[in-house]
Amino acid sequence: SQTIHQWPATLVQPVGSPLSLECTVEGTSNPNLYWYRQAAGRGLQLLFYSVGIGQISSEVPQNLSASRPQDRQFILSSKKLLLSDSGFYLCAWTLLYPRTVSYGYTFGSGTRLTVV
Amino acid sequence: AQKVTQAQTEISVVEKEDVTLDCVYETRDTTYYLFWYKQPPSGELVFLIRRNSFDEQNEISGRYSWNFQKSTSSFNFTITASQVVDSAVYFCALLSYNTDKLIFGTGTRLQVFP
Numbered sequence: 001s002q003t004i005h006q007w008p009a010t011l012v013q014p015v016g017s018p019l020s021l022e023c024t025v026e027g028t029s030n031p032n033l034y035w036y037r038q039a040a041g042r043g044l045q046l047l048f049y050s051v052g053i054g055q056i057s058s059e060v061p062q063n064l065s066a067s068r069p070q071d072r073q074f075i076l077s078s079k080k081l082l083l084s085d086s087g088f089y090l091c092a093w094t095l096l097y098p099r100t101v102s103y104g105y106t107f108g109s110g111t112r113l114t115v116v
Numbered sequence: 117a118q119k120v121t122q123a124q125t126e127i128s129v130v131e132k133e134d135v136t137l138d139c140v141y142e143t144r145d146t147t148y149y150l151f152w153y154k155q156p157p158s159g160e161l162v163f164l165i166r167r168n169s170f171d172e173q174n175e176i177s178g179r180y181s182w183n184f185q186k187s188t189s190s191f192n193f194t195i196t197a198s199q200v201v202d203s204a205v206y207f208c209a210l211l212s213y214n215t216d217k218l219i220f221g222t223g224t225r226l227q228v229f230p
Contacts, residue, residue, distance in 0.1 A: 032216060041223035044207065059217075088159050096216060104151060105218050107161045112215065 002027035006091045006108030013115055019064075019112050023091030031093040034105065035066055035082040038088040050074060051096075053101065055065040086115045118143045120210050122221035129198050130229050137193040137224045145169075147213035150184065153203040155223070160211030164206075167191065186201045198228045 003026045009036035013019060015077060025031050035047045046059045056066050063082050067075045091108040119142040129135045139152065152164040167184050179196045188199060195202055198200045208221040 034218070036220075044220040046217060046219070049217065077156065090161065092218070104149060104163070104166050110159045112159065 001034075002093075002106065004091060004093055004106055004108045006111060008111060009109065010112045011114070013081050014066060015083055015115055016080045019076070019085070021076040021082050021089055021091075021113075023074045023076075023108055024072055025093045026076075028093070028095060031072065031095055033068060034092040034094075035074065035076050036090040036092065038090065040087065041106070044050065044090065048076070052074050081115045086113055088112050117216070118212055118219050120208050120221035121156070121217055122206075122208055123128045123225050125222070126186050126225040126227070128229065131165045131200060132197050133228075134194060134196050135198050135226065135228075137195075137206050137208075137226070140190065140203075141189050141208070141210045141220060143210060143212060145212045148197045149211040151191050151207075151209040151211065151213065151218070152156055152191075153207045153209065154183065155207060157204070160200075161207070164193075195226075197224075200228050200230055202226060203228045 006023045021032055023032050031065055034096045036044045038044050038046050048056055050068040051067055054086060063085060064076060064078050078085060089111045092105040094105050121140045124138055124160060127135055133164045148169045150167045154162040154164055165182055172184050172186055183192045203226060205223045205225045207223045209218050211218045
């Protein structure tokens, strides 16, 4: 069965420090991968998505970047964190082909990032 | 452009009351999927239901029911006889078959008081 792992669960980082959040998917190949952010009391905003290794699309200009070094690994990074980067980050995956009756996203458990 | 609107920011009810969470969506695609997720205080997203654009049948699952109406672009969610454990933020979301991007509404915070 497919599983998605996201870590760490919580993170407190000072302003100006680097960031690396990792997400891995098991039990599937060639997934689409996504990073979402939820600011405090807000909805979920799509940050990045990837359709393959090395292929990253950014939805919102920001202080963050994403990389996909392996088929089932998706990394969210920042060189220098800002206070506004605080939030809840969720990784997700989906399979485009075939689109089965269960087509949809599977989400990780999230990382709560606090920038101080 | 695709958009999901959840006009109700916060709803408070007393236990055993029925409550309906509204969701209105916009899309030009003919093939799409609609979802409802529950987000408890721990933060993880709990999948509740998926509906594709060709299936307008309403669905009931225990105390939960969903009313999908393409004519009004709405996908409303009703909780019957609410319980304290239903307290959470509920998100409606739209997934386009063409873009494969899941777009969320801003969420409705439901508080059920004993």
